[in-house]
Amino acid sequence: MTPVPDRFPKPSFSKSIITIVGGYGSGKSEVAVNLAKHLIHSQPEPVALADLDIVNPYFRSRETVRELTALGVTALVPPGDQIYAELPIIIPEIKTAIEKKEGKVILDVGGDDTGARVLSSLSDAFEPGNYELLLVLNASRPFTADLAGCRAMIDEIEAASRMKFTGIISNTHLMDDTSTGLVLEGLNLARAVSEKTGLPVVFLSATIDIIDNLNPREVTLPVLPLDRSLLKPWERRKKTSGTE
Amino acid sequence: MPKILMKGNEAIAEAALRAGATNYFCYPITPQTEVAEYLARRMPEVGGVFLQAESEVAVGNILFGAAATGKRVFTSSSSPGISLMQEAISYIAGAQLPCVIVNIMRGGPGLGGILPAQSDYFQAVKGGGHGDYRLLVLAPSSIQEAVDLTMLSFYLADKYRNPVMVIGDGMIGQMMEPVEFPENYKEPPLPPKDWACTGAKDREPHIIKSLFLDPIALEENSLILHRKYEQMKTEEVRCELYKTSPKNKILIVSYGTMARICQTAIDELEAEGISVGLFRPISLFPYPEKELYTEVVRKNIEKVLVIEMSIGQMVEDVERIVKGARPIQFFGRTGGVVPSPEEAKEQIKLLLKKETIAKPRKKKKA
Numbered sequence: 001m002t003p004v005p006d007r008f009p010k011p012s013f014s015k016s017i018i019t020i021v022g023g024y025g026s027g028k029s030e031v032a033v034n035l036a037k038h039l040i041h042s043q044p045e046p047v048a049l050a051d052l053d054i055v056n057p058y059f060r061s062r063e064t065v066r067e068l069t070a071l072g073v074t075a076l077v078p079p080g081d082q083i084y085a086e087l088p089i090i091i092p093e094i095k096t097a098i099e100k101k102e103g104k105v106i107l108d109v110g111g112d113d114t115g116a117r118v119l120s121s122l123s124d125a126f127e128p129g130n131y132e133l134l135l136v137l138n139a140s141r142p143f144t145a146d147l148a149g150c151r152a153m154i155d156e157i158e159a160a161s162r163m164k165f166t167g168i169i170s171n172t173h174l175m176d177d178t179s180t181g182l183v184l185e186g187l188n189l190a191r192a193v194s195e196k197t198g199l200p201v202v203f204l205s206a207t208i209d210i211i212d213n214l215n216p217r218e219v220t221l222p223v224l225p226l227d228r229s230l231l232k233p234w235e236r237r238k239k240t241s242g243t244e
Numbered sequence: 245m246p247k248i249l250m251k252g253n254e255a256i257a258e259a260a261l262r263a264g265a266t267n268y269f270c271y272p273i274t275p276q277t278e279v280a281e282y283l284a285r286r287m288p289e290v291g292g293v294f295l296q297a298e299s300e301v302a303v304g305n306i307l308f309g310a311a312a313t314g315k316r317v318f319t320s321s322s323s324p325g326i327s328l329m330q331e332a333i334s335y336i337a338g339a340q341l342p343c344v345i346v347n348i349m350r351g352g353p354g355l356g357g358i359l360p361a362q363s364d365y366f367q368a369v370k371g372g373g374h375g376d377y378r379l380l381v382l383a384p385s386s387i388q389e390a391v392d393l394t395m396l397s398f399y400l401a402d403k404y405r406n407p408v409m410v411i412g413d414g415m416i417g418q419m420m421e422p423v424e425f426p427e428n429y430k431e432p433p434l435p436p437k438d439w440a441c442t443g444a445k446d447r448e449p450h451i452i453k454s455l456f457l458d459p460i461a462l463e464e465n466s467l468i469l470h471r472k473y474e475q476m477k478t479e480e481v482r483c484e485l486y487k488t489s490p491k492n493k494i495l496i497v498s499y500g501t502m503a504r505i506c507q508t509a510i511d512e513l514e515a516e517g518i519s520v521g522l523f524r525p526i527s528l529f530p531y532p533e534k535e536l537y538t539e540v541v542r543k544n545i546e547k548v549l550v551i552e553m554s555i556g557q558m559v560e561d562v563e564r565i566v567k568g569a570r571p572i573q574f575f576g577r578t579g580g581v582v583p584s585p586e587e588a589k590e591q592i593k594l595l596l597k598k599e600t601i602a603k604p605r606k607k608k609k610a
Contacts, residue, residue, distance in 0.1 A: 024278070025251055025420045057275045057358045058418040084580075086274050086358060114281075140249040140422070142258075174249050174422040232419055233501070233582045234508040 007216050008223035010042060011035065011203040015132050016101035019119070020169070021161065022136030023144050023153050024111030027171045027226075029053065029061040031136055031205050032108035034226050036073045039104050046103035050076035050094045052118050055110035057086040059230045067229060090118065098125040112156070119161035132166045134202055137193065139172040139186040150193045167202035168194055169224075178206070180213040187219065207238070247422040252387045252412065253278035255423050256320065256346055257286065259394035262425055265316035265344065266292030269306045271299055271325060274358045275414040276348035279320040300325040304332025311341035312452045314440025316398050320346035322414070323364050324355060326372075333407055334373025337469065338454030340439075342401035345379075346394070346410045348417035351580035359580025360414030362500060365557035368411050369529045376466040378473045380408045380480060381528040383499045387421035393526070399431045400480065404472050405439075411528065413553055415501040415582075476530045483532035486510065488521030488539060494595055495545040496522045497536065497562050502553050502583065509588035520592055528558070533565045541569045547595050551588055552576040 020032045029051075036049040051062040062077040069075055076097060078089040097105045109116055135154060137144060144150050158164060172178075172186020183206050190201045203222040206214075211225055231237065250258070257279045260268070268287065270280045280296065287294035293310075297303045303319050307329075310317040321329065326347045336343055347368065351361040368381045380400055384390035390412060397408040441450050456462035486503075487510055488495065498506045503524040510520050523539050525532050540548055548570055550559040559574045566572060575591045577583045 024254075025249055056418070058360075058414065059420075084357065084359065138249065140247070142248050142250065142254075145248070174247055175420065177247060177422045232415065232504075234504040234585060236508070 008219065010038060011222040011224050013104065013132060015130055017098055017105050017126065017131035019107040019109060019131060019133045020136060021109045021116050021133065021157055023141055025141050026136040026138040027173060028136045029059065029108050030226055030228060030230055031169060031171055032106050033061050033064050033229055034224055036068060036106050037071060038224060040071050040073050048074035048076055048097055049106045049108060050097060051108050052094065053108060053110040053115060054088040054118050055115040061108045064229050088118065095122055095125045098122060113160035116157040116161040119163055123162045133163050134167050134169050135165055136169045136171050137190050139189045140174045147192050147196065151196065154197065165199050167200050170201055170204040178210060180210055183210050245425055245427060247424050249420055250387060250423050251278055251418065251420050252390055253417040254282045255387050255391050256394050257282040259391040260318055261286060261290060262429055263395040263398040265318050265398055266290055267310050267315050267317040269295045269297055269303045269319050271297055271303055273322045273325045275350055276320050276322045276417045279346065300328035304329035307343050308332055308336050308341065311336060311343045312441045314437035314442060318344040322348050322350045323352050326364065330373040334375050334377060335454045336407050337377035338375060339452050340405040341452065342405050343407050344397045344401055344410065345407055349411065349413050351578065357580045360582055361553050361578060361580055362413050362502060363554040363557065363578055365554060368409050377469055378529055380404065380406060380476055381411055383411050383526060383528050384416060385500050385503050385524065388423050390416055391423050391425065395429065402434050404476065406472060413500050480527055481530050481532045482526035483535050484524045484526060486522035486524065489519055490543060492519050492521045493546040494520050494549055494592060495540055496520060496549050496551060498522060498551045499525050499528065499558065502551055505583060505585055506551055506588050508585040512585065513589055513592060531561050536565050540566055545570060548572045549591060549595055550574045551583060553582060554578050
């Protein structure tokens with residue numbers, strides 16, 4: 001059997017700035033961290049990940065700084081013990097990175113419109129039409145379980161960030177209770193949102209065990225395998241034999 | 245209803261609504277602010293009251309006044325905010341009013357930090373405010389359990405006319421897990437709230453107070469409270485055992501999410517051929533005293549290992565209950581540092597290496 005990752009194309013981007021936003025708990029940070037790990041391996045340009053989460057105190061991408069740095073990803077996070085704060089600290093290097101557009105810069109933004117508000121203070125640094133603003137969609141979350149909820153979320157985030165979405169990431173999951181069926185239902189919702197808004201579903205993200213069960217004839221879009229790294233203290237990393 | 249993915253703070257908020265608590269008063273503090281954020285969104289949908297007060301001191305006193313109407317009322321906060329409420333909590337207990345207080349603990353003392361801790365055990369279980377009173381304290385270890393215990397806490401508050409505290413480390417508030425809410429939630433019947441201040445038309449006014457100038461009357465009030473706490477000790481004890489076995493030499497005692505870290509350690513040690521069990525109190529007051537004593541002394545455990553996200557608080561209750569019958573070892577990290585499964589395993593292995601104390605021989609039945 002072909003190794004799992006090769007059965008599906010992987011996400012790739014022509015644009016330099018990839019901004020990851022979405023509702024609380026949609027899985028933005030896990031997607032952002034795994035996207036950084038994928039891009040550092042799959043293309044020659046440098047990759048930076050900026051943690052712009054100013055609303056969550058725990059489970060933020062900054063917890064993976066050591067791992068990302070070891071892989072060669074530049075982690076743009078607050079210095080010293082400010083890394084532990086949930087204060088609106090935006091280090092100047094982030095704005096510089098957005099303006100310079102060197103390599104790939106992944107921006108991991110906090111949840112909901114509250115978290116996305118941070119973008120409005122940076123929005124003049126973005127070159128119009130030359131960035132990705134991607135909505136991470138988890139249909140298992142109470143406020144994005146249906147089309148109306150997703151559209152409200154899109155409107156709220158666009159208003160707070162003063163930016164326009166360019167695409168959708170289908171990331172429906174229920175942590176360890178995720179089933180293949182659930183992931184496919186989530187993809188259907190993402191497709192429905194796409195139809196209504198005209199925003200493309202850019203990729204689907206899921207853990208390897210789920211991707212194993214996906215049918216490439218059914219899932220005809222790029223797939224990002226997730227190797228969960230923002231774990232609870234009692235959780236162990238799953239063995240991921242299929243990853244590159 | 246299918247499972248949904250919720251952050252602990254949101255799930256606690258939704259659970260309270262589903263238990264009919266539509267009066268919420270708060271002041272924001274990390275790591276529990278999502279309770280308030282969620283309810284600011286949901287309360288208008290259910291026609292409830294959401295009020296952000298000017299401080300936690302005000303919140304405590306609003307709870308007192310609102311609880312006196314007989315409606316279900318609650319608040320949530322984190323360690324420093326809970327400290328500010330202590331005066332009012334003592335008044336609420338003294339006046340025999342039901343209310344629910346959620347404490348999502350962060351590292352202390354003082355302003356401390358925002359990471360998870362269990363260092364408010366003394367405050368929750370041993371008083372916090374002044375006077376002879378107790379809180380009924382429930383400690384969930386998962387988001388589903390946080391939902392179930394939050395719903396239960398409103399029933400228990402009404403049953404005993406006493407404040408109930410749901411206590412969790414910051415992880416309980418911040419982590420996401422799949423949850424399910426019960427369909428057609430029903431509670432056992434409760435006595436009518438014939439003490440509530442609902443307007444004294446055509447009846448004598450009800451006066452709710454914690455002031456008793458006559459010492460005999462004040463003592464009587466404290467004795468009424470005391471009898472309720474004794475009733476709790478017989479009716480409200482909750483605990484859970486994990487992989488306990490008569491073959492085990494060591495029993496771990498741990499609560500909240502710390503217990504789940506211990507479970508990972510226990511599972512991994514089992515794979516190495518080392519069998520260890522866990523005792524997890526769910527009610528911290530009333531503490532499962534008989535249950536713990538049985539697991540340790542009656543079942544011939546050689547050593548007890550207490551693990552907490554504190555410098556050592558619950559361990560004092562374990563010592564009180566085991567009464568010197570077995571050696572008790574403590575391990576804890578504090579200030580927001582969470583003990584890892586590796587640390588727990590290391591502690592267990594160290595204990596096993598140390599000279600074991602011979603099991604007392606069972607007395608032969610006559």
